[in-house]
Amino acid sequence: MLEPMRTTPDRADVLAERVSKAFIVDDRRTQALIGLDFQIQAGQFVSIIGPSGCGKSTLLRLVGGLLAVDGGRITVGGRSPQEGRRAKHFGLVPQTPALLPWRTVKENLTLLPRLNHGQGSRVMDDERIDELLVAVGLARFADSLPAELSGGMQQRVSLARALALRPPILLMDEPFAALDEITRASMRFLLLELWRDTPATVMFVTHSIEEAVLLSDRVLVLSSRPGRLAAEIVIEIDRPRRHGIEDADSFHHHAALVRASLDRATIGADPAGAS
Amino acid sequence: MSNVLRARRSGSVPADGGAVGPGRPWFGAYVAPFVGLAVLFGGWELYVRLAGVSPLTLPAPSRVIRHLAAEPTFYLRNGWVTLAEALLGFALALTVALLVATAMAHSRSVERATMPVIVLVQSTPVAVLAPIFLLWFGFSPTPKVLVAALFAFVPFVSNALTGLRSVDQDTLEVMRSVDAGTWEVFWHLRVPHALPALFAAGRICVSLALVGAVIGELYGGSTEGLGYQARIAQSRSLVDQLWGSVLSLAVMGILLTLLVMALERRLLKWHTSQSTV
Numbered sequence: 403m404l405e406p407m408r409t410t411p412d413r414a415d416v417l418a419e420r421v422s423k424a425f426i427v428d429d430r431r432t433q434a435l436i437g438l439d440f441q442i443q444a445g446q447f448v449s450i451i452g453p454s455g456c457g458k459s460t461l462l463r464l465v466g467g468l469l470a471v472d473g474g475r476i477t478v479g480g481r482s483p484q485e486g487r488r489a490k491h492f493g494l495v496p497q498t499p500a501l502l503p504w505r506t507v508k509e510n511l512t513l514l515p516r517l518n519h520g521q522g523s524r525v526m527d528d529e530r531i532d533e534l535l536v537a538v539g540l541a542r543f544a545d546s547l548p549a550e551l552s553g554g555m556q557q558r559v560s561l562a563r564a565l566a567l568r569p570p571i572l573l574m575d576e577p578f579a580a581l582d583e584i585t586r587a588s589m590r591f592l593l594l595e596l597w598r599d600t601p602a603t604v605m606f607v608t609h610s611i612e613e614a615v616l617l618s619d620r621v622l623v624l625s626s627r628p629g630r631l632a633a634e635i636v637i638e639i640d641r642p643r644r645h646g647i648e649d650a651d652s653f654h655h656h657a658a659l660v661r662a663s664l665d666r667a668t669i670g671a672d673p674a675g676a677s
Numbered sequence: 678m679s680n681v682l683r684a685r686r687s688g689s690v691p692a693d694g695g696a697v698g699p700g701r702p703w704f705g706a707y708v709a710p711f712v713g714l715a716v717l718f719g720g721w722e723l724y725v726r727l728a729g730v731s732p733l734t735l736p737a738p739s740r741v742i743r744h745l746a747a748e749p750t751f752y753l754r755n756g757w758v759t760l761a762e763a764l765l766g767f768a769l770a771l772t773v774a775l776l777v778a779t780a781m782a783h784s785r786s787v788e789r790a791t792m793p794v795i796v797l798v799q800s801t802p803v804a805v806l807a808p809i810f811l812l813w814f815g816f817s818p819t820p821k822v823l824v825a826a827l828f829a830f831v832p833f834v835s836n837a838l839t840g841l842r843s844v845d846q847d848t849l850e851v852m853r854s855v856d857a858g859t860w861e862v863f864w865h866l867r868v869p870h871a872l873p874a875l876f877a878a879g880r881i882c883v884s885l886a887l888v889g890a891v892i893g894e895l896y897g898g899s900t901e902g903l904g905y906q907a908r909i910a911q912s913r914s915l916v917d918q919l920w921g922s923v924l925s926l927a928v929m930g931i932l933l934t935l936l937v938m939a940l941e942r943r944l945l946k947w948h949t950s951q952s953t954v
Contacts, residue, residue, distance in 0.1 A: 466854050487856045494854035500847035504869045504947045513865060517857040547947050567855065 412601040413444035414479030414491060414570035416465055422473035423460055433628035434460045438474070440622055440631055444570070447597060447604040449614035449621045451660065453668045457629030458607040459575050465605060466492045466573045478571055486571070490518060493564030493602070495577040499556035501548040507535070507559050508544040511566050534562045537596060554585035558592065565596060572597070572604045579609065590616055594643060611664065615656045616643060623660065625667040632667035635659050733916055741924050744917040751906075752925050758902040760929060762818050762890035766825020767883055770833050771875075773826070778837035782867065783859070788838075795834060803827045803889065807896040814898075821893030821902070828889030829882035836878035840871025873948050876941040883933040891926060903929075 421438040424431050434457040442448045450458045463469040465476055467483030478486040486492060501510050511531050535541045538558040540551075548556050557577060564572060578586045590613060597604060608614050614621045615637055623633040637656050639647065647653055718738045724730070725737040732740060745752060777795075781788040803824060810820035844866055852862050894904030903922045910918035941950075 463850075468850055468853055487854060490855050492854050494851050496847035496850060498845070498847045500845060500851050502848065502866065502869070504872075504945075514851070514855050517852065517861050517865070518855050549947060549949070563851075573854070 412570060414486070414603055415444045416440075416442040416571065416603060416605065417477045418461075418465070418474065419476075420474035421461075421464065421471050421476060423457070423464060423469065424472055435464075436628040436630055438629065438631055440634070442603055442605065442620075444479070444603050445601055446619045447606065447617055449606045449608055449618040450624060451608055451611065451614050451621055451664060452624030452629060452632070453626045453664075454609075455627050456624040456667075457627060458624060461624075461629070462573050462575050462605060462607055465571070466494060488518070490515075490567055491570050493567045493569035493572045495557075495560050495564045495572065495574040497576045497579050499548065499553075499560040501556055501559055501563075503548050506545050506547055507540060507551070510548070510559055511535070511563050514563060514567055531566070534566055537565075537599075538562045538592065552585075554581055554589065557581060557589060561589075561593065561596065565600065568600070569602060572602045572606075574604065574606045576607050576609065578613070586613075591643075591645060593617065594641075598642065611657050611660045612648060614660060615639070615653060616648065621660050623663040623667050633663035635663060733914070736916055736920050738924075741917065741920045744921050745924065748921070752903075752921060755901055755903050755906050755922075756925050756929060758818075759887070759890050759894065759904060759926070762821040762893065762902065763825050763883075763887040763929075763933075765818070765822045766827075766889055767829055767886040769822065769826040770829035770882060770886065771879075774830055774833035774837050778834050778841055778871075779863070781838050782841035795831060798827065799831045804892050804896075807893050810893070811896055811898040816898050816900075820896075820898055821890050824893035825886040825889035828885040828892075832878045832882050832885070833875070836874040837871055840874035841867045844870045873945055873950055876937065876945060877950075879937045880934055880941070883937050884930045887926065887930050887933065 418438055418440050421435055422433070423435045424433045426432075438461070450461060452458055460469065464471055465478065465483055467485075467487035470484075476483055478491055481489070481491070502513065505513065508531055511534060531544070532541065535544055538561060540555060540558055540562070543551060543555065548559065551559070557580075560577070564574075578589050581589060594617060604617075606614070606617060618637050621635045621637060622631060623635070624630065625632040635656065639650075639652050639656065721735075722737050722739060725735055777791060781791055806827065807820060807824050810823050814820045814823075841863075848866060849862065852866060857865075890902070891904035891907075893899075894902040895908050899905035903926050907919055907922040907926075909915070910922060
């Protein structure tokens with residue numbers, strides 16, 4: 403089990419009130435998100451699903467303080483996203499592993515905790531690194547370069563790197579989208595296993611209905627651009643969720659609910675989304 | 678499935694059918710580079726001997742090598758002068774290019790202000806600046822070092838800018854997600870990311886710096902250096918000295934390029950450019 407050891411709070415909720423975001427590209431304004439309200443309780447696993455271009459990734463970046471809202475407000479554990487970023491509240495897992503190819507696996511894991519001195523900076527001891535590497539099944543590859551690993555292994559390093567920060571909030575942007583189906587399936591269960599041992603709140607962007615149902619406590623369905631909250635589905639499937647759960651009736655029932663909401667959200671929205 | 682196809686899928690036979698590959702890495706690394714040189718010099722030697730070409734027009738390589746062997750101190754002393762000018766110019770170009778590219782990579786305004794100057798340097802035949810530098814700095818190594826630096830500057834700055842700026846956006850976001858500072862991003866992400874592009878430029882620029890140093894010497898203001906000795910040899914019809922200087926410069930260029938490549942191989946083990954397959 404991964405022992406929590408942090409200077410930042412263990413848990414943090416996420417609150418979004420009337421959040422709007424627009425981008426201006428070539429003098430053309432594109433409304434990405436509009437009037438978005440939701441609350442995620444601390445420690446919940448929430449997936450965000452919606453049609454392409456509906457603002458899922460934008461939402462994740464707004465919560466993570468990588469972008470600023472145009473209207474409305476987001477708080478993470480009572481702080482602004484920018485304050486949360488400074489306090490290392492976030493563990494970001496993007497779609498690509500985004501590892502530094504010149505650093506070994508171990509060196510990749512230790513870099514982020516060392517950055518941002520004076521704020522959330524903390525040193526990782528070797529024991530903790532070894533523990534993480536064992537947890538993601540890469541104990542033998544500590545001194546390997548990323549190029550020596552498969553895509554799935556690299557994504558496991560990326561996951562371990564985010565967990566190394568012991569973040570109250572994990573932001574995951576389609577982290578398994580580039581993997582083959584077999585690797586992807588095993589990564590989902592690995593994530594569930596690792597998350598079970600942490601107090602982290604997870605926001606997980608995905609295009610996969612099955613992935614959303616398997617992993618989440620709740621699924622937020624966004625409409626086509628401009629993204630609005632079209633539906634919110636509570637996944638009432640007991641945890642721990644293990645291999646084979648995809649065959650259960652309750653799983654199919656929830657997947658059908660999400661699919662229907664997604665269909666309605668896609669049909670009912672303005673496809674252009676520009677103003 | 679044929680045996681060949683199966684073997685290829687298992688990775689034991691290279692895709693090109695096995696001409697050069699993992700089975701004979703020593704050939705590609707150590708033998709192949711000398712084959713081209715042997716063909717060139719062998720052909721040159723044969724042509725001179727068989728066609729009876731006058732040494733005043735084109736001496737045989739064996740004659741030039743005998744001359745070099747007879748005057749090693751002369752060529753080592755003059756070669757060192759040219760080498761020092763070239764290396765100083767190379768280092769100056771690299772330093773200034775890194776500073777300029779760093780400023781440009783962090784500010785679009787700086788980039789817009791600087792780019793016309795770089796285009797101006799690129800468009801100006803640098804050789805014509807040699808007499809101007811000679812007027813400014815007189816009989817000293819400085820004019821030669823400056824010409825060498827100008828020759829190497831543009832490839833360095835353009836590659837450094839590309840390398841520093843074109844970092845992976847996901848990686849940049851991961852670093853920004855923990856509020857990494859500009860200096861931390863620069864040091865941990867931008868600089869290592871720029872190294873392959875810098876080495877690619879370095880391989881070219883090391884020869885360009887040598888060319889620049891020689892051009893600086895050819896324009897005068899020197900009493901030493903292989904460029905200066907080549908000019909003297911040309912004016913006095915000292916054919917062996919002229920070709921000896923040319924061959925010495927060629928060898929220096931090859932050795933410097935190999936040195937940069939060896940350094941690149943050592944420092945960029947992680948990069949795909951260093952893959953042997």
